[in-house]
Amino acid sequence: MNWSDEGFLLSKNRYNENSLIVEIFTKEKGKVSGIIFGGTSKKIKNYLQIGNKLHVNYNSKNENRIGYFKVEILNAYSPMYFDDRQKLSCLTSAMNLIKILTADAQSNEKVFFIIQNFFLILQDKNWLKKYIFWELELLKILGYDLELENLVEKDTENNETVYYVSSLNEKKYVPNFLIEKDKEVQDIKILLKGLKLVNDYLDKTILKPNNINFPNNRLLFLNTLR
Structure with missing residues (x-):
């Protein structure tokens, strides 16, 4: 062959x-x-x-x-990113995500093109925010759509709009930029909350049910952002 x-x-x-x-x-x-x-x-x-x-x-x-x-x-x-610890770590983590979430020898041009788009995102000044949406789009392509817009409830607290997801045990807040996608985000702590939300979904919905350990290089990537 x-x-x-x-x-x-x-x-x-x-x-x-x-x-x-x-x-x-x-x-x-x-x-x-x-x-x-x-x-x-x-x-x-x-x-x-x-x-x-x-x-x-x-x-x-x-x-x-x-x-x-x-x-x-x-x-x-x-x-291009050997001197940029955050972006190099992001690159390694993203490629590992493709590796662990895709099946062998199954053609998927959407995955190929989203990898190509990843490198355009790294050149953007708001690369981290765009990367979070990149991950959500990847999960959607692979059949794991988080569908946040359909899950969240909206409220006002201290004269500010908040979004959250309710369950029997807790009320989990969703960073506004994940719903209001044009909203600018400068605070790294808010972006980290967005990444943590994706982490939790990835771990509980995809990794653990398939007996896959949480990727160490993803943890290393998160550590570069703190």
Whole structure:
């Protein structure tokens, strides 16, 4: 089985002294694992960074055996953020989210294009707010729509509009910017509350039911924001 495509590097692990096993989310084939022989060599290891966009040629003797990639760099996104701890950590966390939430060898062009859009978001001055909406859109594409607009109730407290979700045990407040999407947010604490809301939903609705541990690199990303 042979094919060519383009995709984003999601993960890499050493296979032996000279090679790597990688996962790449491709435009036509979805998430695919394969070996890159010589992946640790000076010639190509520098552009095998998480998030980089690659042209790939895939070769496999049969569908039941892992194949191998020959790769060429298309866009070196990661090095742009080597000096930006927050954005680099966000990139690593986002690619890991794609890795753990997508099935192998299932084509999904919407996921491919939302990854591409991720790198446009990192260039925006309001990147963190836009990233939170990026995550919500990703979850929606994968069938986990939070549907906040349909869940929240609206009230006025101390002459300010508040949104919340009620349950038998608690009243959980929702940051206003998640409902009023054009609302500007400067306070990092409010943005962190938005991320925490997504965290809770991700953990309770997706990760725990599927026996997936909460990603450590996501925790590291959150720590860079505090």
